Amino acid sequence: xxxxxxxxxxxxxxxxxxxxxxxxxxxxxxxxxxxxxxxxxxxxxxxxxxxxxxxxxxxxxxxxxxxxxxxxxxxxxxxxxxxxxxxxxxxxxxxxxxxxxxxxxxxxxxxxxxxxxxxxxxxxxxxxxxxxxxxxxxxxxxxxxxxxxxxxxxxxxxxxxxxxxxxxxxxxxxxxxxxxxxxxxxxxxxxxxxxxxxxxxxxxxxxxxxxxxxxxxxxxxxxxxxxxxxxxxxxxxxxxxxxxxxxxxxxxxxxxxxxxxxxxxxxxxxxxxxxxxxxxxxxxxxxxxxxxxxxxxxxxxxxxxxxxxxxxxxxxxxxxxxxxxxxxxxxxxxxxxxxxxxxxxxxxxxxxxxxxxxxxxxxxxxxxxxxxxxxxxxxxxxxxxxxxxxxxxxxxxxxxxxxxxxxxxxxxxxxxxxxxxxxxxxxxxxxxxxxxxxxxxxxxxxxxxxxxxxxxxxxxxxxxxxxxxxxxxxxx
Amino acid sequence: xxxxxxxxxxxxxxxxxxxxxxxxxxxxxxxxxxxxxxxxxxxxxxxxxxxxxxxxxxxxxxxxxxxxxxxxxxxxxxxxxxxxxxxxxxxxxxxxxxxxxxxxxxxxxxxxxxxxxxxxxxxxxxxxxxxxxxxxxxxxxxxxxxxxxxxxxxxxxxxxxxxxxxxxxxxxxxxxxxxxxxxxxxxxxxxxxxxxxxxxxxxxxxxxxxxxxxxxxxxxxxxxxxxxxxxxxxxxxxxxxxxxxxxxxxxxxxxxxxxxxxxxxxxxxxxxxxxxxxxxxxxxxxxxxxxxxxxxxxxxxxxxxxxxxxxxxxxxxxxxxxxxxxxxxxxxxxxxxxxxxxxxxxxxxxxxxxxxxxxxxxxxxxxxxxxxxxxxxxxxxxxxxxxxxxxxxxxxxxxxxxxxxxxxxxxxxxxxxxxxxxxxxxxxxxxxxxxxxxxxxxxxxxxxx
Numbered sequence: 071x072x073x074x075x076x077x078x079x080x081x082x083x084x085x086x087x088x089x090x091x092x093x094x095x096x097x098x099x100x101x102x103x104x105x106x107x108x109x110x111x112x113x114x115x116x117x118x119x120x121x122x123x124x125x126x127x128x129x130x131x132x133x134x135x136x137x138x139x140x141x142x143x144x145x146x147x148x149x150x151x152x153x154x155x156x157x158x159x160x161x162x163x164x165x166x167x168x169x170x171x172x173x174x175x176x177x178x179x180x181x182x183x184x185x186x187x188x189x190x191x192x193x194x195x196x197x198x199x200x201x202x203x204x205x206x207x208x209x210x211x212x213x214x215x216x217x218x219x220x221x222x223x224x225x226x227x228x229x230x231x232x233x234x235x236x237x238x239x240x241x242x243x244x245x246x247x248x249x250x251x252x253x254x255x256x257x258x259x260x261x262x263x264x265x266x267x268x269x270x271x272x273x274x275x276x277x278x279x280x281x282x283x284x285x286x287x288x289x290x291x292x293x294x295x296x297x298x299x300x301x302x303x304x305x306x307x308x309x310x311x312x313x314x315x316x317x318x319x320x321x322x323x324x325x326x327x328x329x330x331x332x333x334x335x336x337x338x339x340x341x342x343x344x345x346x347x348x349x350x351x352x353x354x355x356x357x358x359x360x361x362x363x364x365x366x367x368x369x370x371x372x373x374x375x376x377x378x379x380x381x382x383x384x385x386x387x388x389x390x391x392x393x394x395x396x397x398x399x400x401x402x403x404x405x406x407x408x409x410x411x412x413x414x415x416x417x418x419x420x421x422x423x424x425x426x427x428x429x430x431x432x433x434x435x436x437x438x439x440x441x442x443x444x445x446x447x448x449x450x451x452x453x454x455x456x457x458x459x460x461x462x463x464x465x466x467x468x469x470x471x472x473x474x475x476x477x478x479x480x481x482x483x484x485x486x487x488x489x490x491x492x493x494x495x496x497x498x499x500x501x502x503x504x505x506x507x508x509x510x511x512x513x514x515x516x517x518x519x520x521x522x523x524x525x526x527x528x529x530x531x532x533x534x535x536x537x538x539x540x541x542x543x544x545x546x
Numbered sequence: 547x548x549x550x551x552x553x554x555x556x557x558x559x560x561x562x563x564x565x566x567x568x569x570x571x572x573x574x575x576x577x578x579x580x581x582x583x584x585x586x587x588x589x590x591x592x593x594x595x596x597x598x599x600x601x602x603x604x605x606x607x608x609x610x611x612x613x614x615x616x617x618x619x620x621x622x623x624x625x626x627x628x629x630x631x632x633x634x635x636x637x638x639x640x641x642x643x644x645x646x647x648x649x650x651x652x653x654x655x656x657x658x659x660x661x662x663x664x665x666x667x668x669x670x671x672x673x674x675x676x677x678x679x680x681x682x683x684x685x686x687x688x689x690x691x692x693x694x695x696x697x698x699x700x701x702x703x704x705x706x707x708x709x710x711x712x713x714x715x716x717x718x719x720x721x722x723x724x725x726x727x728x729x730x731x732x733x734x735x736x737x738x739x740x741x742x743x744x745x746x747x748x749x750x751x752x753x754x755x756x757x758x759x760x761x762x763x764x765x766x767x768x769x770x771x772x773x774x775x776x777x778x779x780x781x782x783x784x785x786x787x788x789x790x791x792x793x794x795x796x797x798x799x800x801x802x803x804x805x806x807x808x809x810x811x812x813x814x815x816x817x818x819x820x821x822x823x824x825x826x827x828x829x830x831x832x833x834x835x836x837x838x839x840x841x842x843x844x845x846x847x848x849x850x851x852x853x854x855x856x857x858x859x860x861x862x863x864x865x866x867x868x869x870x871x872x873x874x875x876x877x878x879x880x881x882x883x884x885x886x887x888x889x890x891x892x893x894x895x896x897x898x899x900x901x902x903x904x905x906x907x908x909x910x911x912x913x914x915x916x917x918x919x920x921x922x923x924x925x926x927x928x929x930x931x932x933x934x935x936x937x938x939x940x941x942x943x944x945x946x947x948x949x950x951x952x953x954x955x956x957x958x959x960x961x962x963x964x965x966x967x968x969x970x971x972x973x974x975x976x977x978x979x980x981x982x983x984x985x986x987x988x989x990x991x992x993x994x995x
Contacts, residue, residue: 157841338884343730
């Protein structure tokens with residue numbers, strides 16, 4: 071069995087105003103406050119294209135290795151729904167602005183992008199019951215109506231749910247790096263519909279099933295895993311797989327049938343007569359190309375080359391612009407790049423992940439990280455204590471030196487205070503001393519451990535080890 | 547009107563009050579007005595001039611019904627750009643006029659409210675769809691009115707009422723605030739008593755509008771240009787326009803050709819073969835665009851809303867009760883021709899044929915200054931006379947090509963059959979509105995003599 075996966079992604083653009091009118095975009099605004107005759111579909115109102123939308127779409131196209139078309143045009147997609155005031159969505163059906171791009175996955179596979187087009191978002195509805203068919207009352211907020219989107223359509227180039235998840239993550243990283251989309255799937259700023267079919271060992275292909283309402287990166291994987299299992303099972307049992315649209319239900323972690331393809335709307339696409347052909351100059355495309363920031367893959371490559379850090383760390387540090395800026399600041403502050411990378415990837419990000427929070431450089435400032443790395447390298451505090459301090463800074467934002475002082479974390483490394491403790495431990499364990507004498511040198515660890523216990527972890531284990539050996543050898 | 551403005555013979559209160567009184571007195575018979583709000587303009591050259599607009603243009607605070615039940619109680623939240631430009635020049639709006647529902651028709655008989663009478667013969671229609679605007683001007687309620695022209699809706703009623711009806715080049719006048727029927731064809735223009743008034747209003751409403759992406763800025767000085775002579779101009783008369791012409795209309799048209807010849811204009815018969823497809827093309831493209839433009843009247847946000855058990859039932863009941871027969875017919879035609887199965891056979895083919903018509907007409911303008919012909923196949927018909935839709939659709943046969951090609955076109959009185967006038971239509975190249983009105987003005991001068 072082999073699966074074939076293609077994705078259709080909608081990304082909300084971070085423009086200040088809507089796609090075809092000058093209403094502000096503000097997700098926190100009270101319902102129906104950012105609306106006007108155009109975005110509520112009043113009679114006689116006409117759309118006017120926001121130039122920023124074109125710029126953002128071109129920027130996305132270039133970052134995704136697409137061909138940008140100097141001439142593209144708008145069309146109407148007609149269907150009835152209460153959140154769609156005009157009864158049609160303005161989109162680019164016949165001539166999209168960008169085509170033929172790609173994203174490379176870590177396994178070397180190239181996932182081709184068929185097209186990117188500009189369109190507008192619909193309003194938001196809240197129903198008194200689960201859906202509109204049973205709902206007695208429904209509320210509509212038109213603030214989101216007319217918010218610009220780009221739709222990105224891939225070729226069916228992915229074969230595994232994990233590849234689809236990786237594609238989505240890479241796409242998010244790119245769109246965030248170029249500042250066109252927040253990339254937040256949970257909030258619906260980035261939405262993914264997946265098309266999947268399964269080919270059995272005899273080369274027989276199932277119908278294609280579309281899975282909608284996938285609202286997190288994990289669910290891209292889970293929904294596809296579920297759906298591929300479901301289709302494969304049907305194929306095995308010789309059952310018919312319906313060509314249909316299904317919805318991901320994150321509560322039950324299953325997909326449910328929404329409608330068969332025969333029930334799909336005929337969208338009656340035709341050219342939008344209210345908007346002229348969209349022409350963009352080569353100069354504009356070049357200008358946008360020249361202002362593109364370094365993209366995640368390019369950045370990772372540079373990190374490996376210039377700083378000698380591992381591929382793994384480089385990939386993680388280059389994904390998010392806040393994170394890469396933070397990493398580069400620690401290097402400017404004098405932290406060794408490899409140390410910095412390890413601390414950030416292994417320790418710092420762990421704190422955010424545990425909270426399922428987005429990385430925020432203010433939580434543990436660059437200065438704090440530098441202090442902790444320096445103290446550890448000079449054995450002023452132990453690695454373990456440093457981690458503890460970092461966690462406390464993350465939680466409370468307090469000064470690291472204060473925490474070290476208050477918790478008495480400075481390592482004891484002076485022989486004068488350590489020797490009595492070591493002697494006490496050795497005297498208390500004559501049997502183990504005997505083993506050492508018989509040649510079992512590994513028991514040094516036992517003594518070091520006990521000394522650490524006696525000093526409540528404050529002793530410098532390296533110094534303790536040396537002193538234990540000396541004491542056992544009778545040199546002290 | 548223009549003379550009065552120049553000579554400052556208009557007293558604001560008097561003329562506006564006269565208009566209001568006249569409407570009160572004669573409109574119960576003519577039935578040109580759907581509502582009669584009074585909206586004063588600012589200070590300007592039109593101060594003291596009353597005017598009317600077709601009830602498919604938004605004027606803030608007034609009802610804009612499109613002569614449809616579905617918008618019967620809809621109050622405009624904003625004002626159309628073209629109307630605002632006239633208000634900014636000082637004129638006072640005194641009426642919003644009757645029309646065929648959503649501008650789909652040629653007689654006002656398809657108004658959901660009532661049929662307007664032709665002031666020259668109350669048994670006849672005033673034409674349409676801007677029939678209320680034409681009747682208001684013809685009966686002297688107002689000196690000018692705005693109409694909209696998608697397939698002849700300004701020119702045909704002007705022809706039927708003995709007036710000047712001017713459809714500017716597509717893109718010269720903003721459509722912002724004009725309730726859309728067929729967006730690629732709709733254009734606002736004036737209906738006036740004479741060519742100079744049409745030129746005056748044209749100049750005022752022209753201009754690029756940041757709210758309408760299909761508008762352009764052109765510096766046309768119509769009033770100055772139209773007084774120049776048309777000596778040595780060359781006109782084309784398409785065979786297709788005169789072939790099956792009613793003999794009475796033909797006679798009048800031939801007389802007008804003689805008048806032009808006396809002005810040293812050369813007139814030749816030409817053939818524009820694709821013109822025979824223009825009605826067919828129009829009745830595919832216009833309903834297709836309309837089916838999409840009218841989707842928004844769904845009973846959710848404004849206008850008529852009929853309750854139902856489900857959202858689909860709300861849609862169906864609202865549209866069933868809200869739209870009239872002709873509107874429903876065109877929505878169904880448009881929905882059909884845009885459907886995935888028939889798109890190539892109908893809509894796409896119509897678009898390609900439209901391009902061919904544009905092409906063939908533009909070629910004529912390489913050798914000729916204008917294309918002329920009668921505006922309508924006949925004089926105003928009697929109320930209830932045309933019963934089949936097809937017969938009705940053929941009313942637009944001469945006026946449709948200008949909309950398909952985005953050309954400027956004007957109708958002005960050419961002569962009368964009995965008491966009923968019939969119009970002469972002049973079309974020029976895109977953005978040659980000045981030249982076109984110059985021809986019209988020259989003709990008007992000799993025909994009035």
